[in-house]
Amino acid sequence: MTEVPALELRRITKRFGTLVANDAVDFELRRGEIHALLGENGAGKSTLMNVLYGLHQPDEGEILLDGKPVEINSPREAIALGIGMVHQHFMLVPVMTVAENLVLGAEPRSGPLLDYKSAAERVRELSRRYGLAVDPDARVEDLGVGSQQRVEILRALFRGAKVLVLDEPTAVLTAQEAQDLFKVLRGLTEQGTSVVFISHKLNEVLDIADRVTVLRRGEKIDTVPTEGATERSLARLMVGRDVLLRVEKPEHRPGEPLLRVEDLSARDDRGLPAVRGVTFEVRAGEIVGLAGVDANGQSELIETIVGLRKPDAGTVTIDGRDVTHLGPRETLAAGISHIAEDRHRRGLVLEFDLAENIGLRFYRNMAKMGWLSPRKLAAKARGLLREFDVRGGDADTRAGSLSGGNQQKVVIARELNADPKVIIAAQPTRGLDVGAIEFVHRRLVEERDAGRGVLLVSLELEEIRSLSDRVLVMYEGEIVAELPPSSSEEDFGMAMTGGKVEVS
Amino acid sequence: MSATPDDELPPDATVAAKLSAYLRGGGIITPLITVVVAFLFGGLVVLATGHNPISTYGAIFDGTGLNWLFPWTSSTEREIAALNLQQTLLRTAPLILAGLAVAFAFRCGLFNIGGQGQYIVGSILALWIGVSFENMPAFLHILLAIIGGALAGAVWAGIAGALKAVAGTNEVISTIMLNWIAIWIGVWLFNRGGPLQNTNPQQQDVPVSDDIVEGAKLPVFWGDPILQGLHIGIFIALAAVLVFWVILHRTVLGYEVRAVGYNPDAAAAAGISVARNYIVVMAICGAFAGLAGVIDVLGWQFRIATNDIRINDVGFTAIAVALLGRNTAIGVVFSALLFGALITGTSVRNLDPTIFEPALATNLTLVIQGLVVLLVSTDLLVVYLWRLRRRRLSSRKAVAA
Numbered sequence: 001m002t003e004v005p006a007l008e009l010r011r012i013t014k015r016f017g018t019l020v021a022n023d024a025v026d027f028e029l030r031r032g033e034i035h036a037l038l039g040e041n042g043a044g045k046s047t048l049m050n051v052l053y054g055l056h057q058p059d060e061g062e063i064l065l066d067g068k069p070v071e072i073n074s075p076r077e078a079i080a081l082g083i084g085m086v087h088q089h090f091m092l093v094p095v096m097t098v099a100e101n102l103v104l105g106a107e108p109r110s111g112p113l114l115d116y117k118s119a120a121e122r123v124r125e126l127s128r129r130y131g132l133a134v135d136p137d138a139r140v141e142d143l144g145v146g147s148q149q150r151v152e153i154l155r156a157l158f159r160g161a162k163v164l165v166l167d168e169p170t171a172v173l174t175a176q177e178a179q180d181l182f183k184v185l186r187g188l189t190e191q192g193t194s195v196v197f198i199s200h201k202l203n204e205v206l207d208i209a210d211r212v213t214v215l216r217r218g219e220k221i222d223t224v225p226t227e228g229a230t231e232r233s234l235a236r237l238m239v240g241r242d243v244l245l246r247v248e249k250p251e252h253r254p255g256e257p258l259l260r261v262e263d264l265s266a267r268d269d270r271g272l273p274a275v276r277g278v279t280f281e282v283r284a285g286e287i288v289g290l291a292g293v294d295a296n297g298q299s300e301l302i303e304t305i306v307g308l309r310k311p312d313a314g315t316v317t318i319d320g321r322d323v324t325h326l327g328p329r330e331t332l333a334a335g336i337s338h339i340a341e342d343r344h345r346r347g348l349v350l351e352f353d354l355a356e357n358i359g360l361r362f363y364r365n366m367a368k369m370g371w372l373s374p375r376k377l378a379a380k381a382r383g384l385l386r387e388f389d390v391r392g393g394d395a396d397t398r399a400g401s402l403s404g405g406n407q408q409k410v411v412i413a414r415e416l417n418a419d420p421k422v423i424i425a426a427q428p429t430r431g432l433d434v435g436a437i438e439f440v441h442r443r444l445v446e447e448r449d450a451g452r453g454v455l456l457v458s459l460e461l462e463e464i465r466s467l468s469d470r471v472l473v474m475y476e477g478e479i480v481a482e483l484p485p486s487s488s489e490e491d492f493g494m495a496m497t498g499g500k501v502e503v504s
Numbered sequence: 505m506s507a508t509p510d511d512e513l514p515p516d517a518t519v520a521a522k523l524s525a526y527l528r529g530g531g532i533i534t535p536l537i538t539v540v541v542a543f544l545f546g547g548l549v550v551l552a553t554g555h556n557p558i559s560t561y562g563a564i565f566d567g568t569g570l571n572w573l574f575p576w577t578s579s580t581e582r583e584i585a586a587l588n589l590q591q592t593l594l595r596t597a598p599l600i601l602a603g604l605a606v607a608f609a610f611r612c613g614l615f616n617i618g619g620q621g622q623y624i625v626g627s628i629l630a631l632w633i634g635v636s637f638e639n640m641p642a643f644l645h646i647l648l649a650i651i652g653g654a655l656a657g658a659v660w661a662g663i664a665g666a667l668k669a670v671a672g673t674n675e676v677i678s679t680i681m682l683n684w685i686a687i688w689i690g691v692w693l694f695n696r697g698g699p700l701q702n703t704n705p706q707q708q709d710v711p712v713s714d715d716i717v718e719g720a721k722l723p724v725f726w727g728d729p730i731l732q733g734l735h736i737g738i739f740i741a742l743a744a745v746l747v748f749w750v751i752l753h754r755t756v757l758g759y760e761v762r763a764v765g766y767n768p769d770a771a772a773a774a775g776i777s778v779a780r781n782y783i784v785v786m787a788i789c790g791a792f793a794g795l796a797g798v799i800d801v802l803g804w805q806f807r808i809a810t811n812d813i814r815i816n817d818v819g820f821t822a823i824a825v826a827l828l829g830r831n832t833a834i835g836v837v838f839s840a841l842l843f844g845a846l847i848t849g850t851s852v853r854n855l856d857p858t859i860f861e862p863a864l865a866t867n868l869t870l871v872i873q874g875l876v877v878l879l880v881s882t883d884l885l886v887v888y889l890w891r892l893r894r895r896r897l898s899s900r901k902a903v904a905a
Binding site for chain 2 (some may be wrong): 088306308327328329330331332338340345346347349350351352356359360361363364367370371372374375497
């Protein structure tokens with residue numbers, strides 16, 4: 001039975017100057033299939049899909065839809081051909097309702113006015129048909145990330161997408177939201193939609209996809225069915241060598257408490273209580289995980305600890321020194337390193353070169369009477385860039401031009417070089433590929449073993465469980481449970497959603 | 505999120521990527537395009553008034569005195585050209601300083617519209633020092649006026665910086681308001697009965713100050729002092745350019761300023777006080793703009809009338825200067841020269857009236873100035889059009905193949 005595939009890419013080659021982003025890549029998507037596109041950052045996944053979506057023109061190769069060769073010069077043409085794309089960053093108008101967003105560009109009218117009722121009705125009908133629970137009257141800005149993503153998917157379907165491309169859709173989702181998304185995707189394929197699922201997370205690829213195509217450095221390595229594949233086998237295809245998926249770490253020997261947070265309370269930007277009476281400590285030589293669903297006060301807690309947010313009450317002590325009311329400069333100097341959760345917002349100045357970015361932590365010490373020598377900054381940076389194996393740039397490269405993994409390495413190089421007592425690592429592996437994740441995890445364990453205290457804040461339960469020595473669970477601004485990392489996923493799930501957990 | 509897919513492109517990738525890299529680096533391509541387009545539009549305006557754009561631009565160019573630089577200019581023409589060029593540079597110097605005042609704020613992420621007010625308070629203080637202390641040695645007198653004027657500008661702009669740092673007041677609003685306060689203070693000071701109105705009993709009807717004393721005047725090094733030759737203010741301006749560059753690229757202060765300008769969140773997370781930087785940066789901006797006022801008063805105006813205060817627009821032109829110069833040291837120098845030349849070349853005194861009526865020509869300068877401000881914000885459009893063209897070309901190639 002040789003059915004014509006819904007989509008076929010033949011020997012697609014795309015060059016940027018001297019860089020070959022896609023090198024004669026073949027890709028085939030069957031009807032009703034979920035096909036994962038797997039690869040490290042910079043492997044060429046996004047380029048390939050941008051070629052499909054008309055954002056790039058291939059230098060060589062052809063695209064066949066339902067067996068017929070097509071030429072796609074713009075996203076508009078792609079949409080007309082039934083190709084839908086859900087980007088990592090949503091393209092919705094926040095102040096409009098779901099229904100308004102959906103019909104944007106093809107508004108049903110009654111006279112000069114938007115026929116809102118029939119728009120809402122069409123949304124309802126679509127969400128019923130595909131099992132996507134979305135309230136058409138809700139304003140997009142009021143929706144959670146998971147719901148916004150469903151709106152994006154609905155919009156693609158609304159425009160008649162038969163091939164749906166999802167670019168790292170779970171990067172912004174919690175585990176539960178990801179599961180919901182998978183359910184939706186399965187429902188879609190039953191109705192004949194074909195899905196391309198871009199990801200670098202092995203477990204979810206195995207979970208959701210029928211087949212996997214692995215890209216490495218712009219080349220297609222293989223296409224394999226997920227049946228019979230393992231995380232290990234996929235990781236090997238992806239990286240080209242064996243990868244340690246589980247963190248290997250010796251027993252921990254906790255020492256003196258280095259970070260002590262007592263009864264800390266703080267408000268969020270809207271002035272509502274976000275951190276409510278949090279108490280915990282991080283000792284030398286241990287990794288304490290802070291688990292929780294996004295937006296339960298974790299960000300505000302970190303900001304209060306490092307001095308970016310004023311506390312309402314409580315104290316923060318670093319190695320016996322009260323830093324509660326100090327600003328970030330003094331707090332960091334007291335012995336904290338902060339791997340910020342959003343490296344683009346807090347971790348890096350993207351327009352700065354790498355030397356200047358690394359200097360953010362050291363420029364005051366390297367200055368003489370207010371004078372700062374760029375040469376000295378660069379010399380310091382070069383050593384660190386080599387030590388942390390940052391690729392794709394030198395000391396004078398703009399940080400914004402590096403890949404996410406290498407950007408994160410720059411942040412980590414800077415923060416670890418400050419010789420901290422306590423490391424606060426917030427989402428340290430967000431958006432990184434397997435190789436880079438392995439590197440970050442290994443470094444954190446090494447720092448722990450060197451006698452530093454590590455507070456690991458992550459939305460990835462897997463990461464928390466495999467790295468931490470103890471796990472605190474945060475829910476609505478409070479620490480609601482302390483669990484050993486070996487506890488079951490159900491226990492964590494319960495605690496993270498406010499349920500009571502029997503601590504064994 | 506400031507990261508766009510374009511950021512992911514390798515630096516040596518496409519023409520568009522290269523262009524945007526130039527933009528980031530403060531490259532020269534878009535400002536040139538901007539100027540060319542502005543002049544083309546200006547040419548259309550000239551055409552619409554029934555004149556020949558090419559000969560008009562030619563006459564304006566001759567009026568700027570820049571033909572002095574050409575070796576083929578005859579010696580009689582050269583004498584006139586020298587006079588014109590002195591005027592051009594006389595105009596350029598304060599524009600450089602005021603342009604730096606806008607550019608420095610930009611580098612810290614602030615929009616300093618208050619160059620005008622800072623210029624005025626600088627000039628007022630310089631004037632007051634210049635008319636007082638009659639018996640002071642010339643060098644000390646000038647130095648005192650320079651320091652006083654720069655400080656006055658610094659304090660004036662510092663108010664806006666402090667308001668922003670403490671209360672979060674938008675600096676655009678506060679600097680505009682401070683402009684008006686400065687303007688009306690100036691009008692009051694020199695008006696009839698005002699504290700700084702002239703002391704000449706014959707001139708009590710005229711709202712103008714006394715002249716500054718001879719010793720406070722900046723020395724003229726090119727041309728005749730009586731014919732408004734070129735004073736040393738241009739060197740003060742060029743020194744300020746150097747200071748601007750050194751502060752930004754070689755000092756802790758400049759490093760912090762750029763960090764705050766590019767990403768205040770990351771700067772704060774690294775322990776940089778954003779609020780303190782706002783105040784310091786605005787004060788430095790004010791010092792630059794105040795200096796512009798000082799050299800104009802000590803260099804060629806020698807007195808201030810209420811009318812001067814109302815019609816002067818150095819601080820506003822400076823916004824266009826900074827924008828066109830992409831807020832870089834060298835860019836400000838060249839765009840200040842461009843505007844200085846335009847103002848001089850279209851002035852009543854310099855433009856050949858048989859080719860274009862000078863009365864119209866001054867407005868032409870304003871048209872070009874406005875177009876520059878409009879077009880400078882269209883960098884993105886340029887990049888976009890460039891890419892569109894590329895995409896068309898490549899798809900045409902694909903069809904051919």
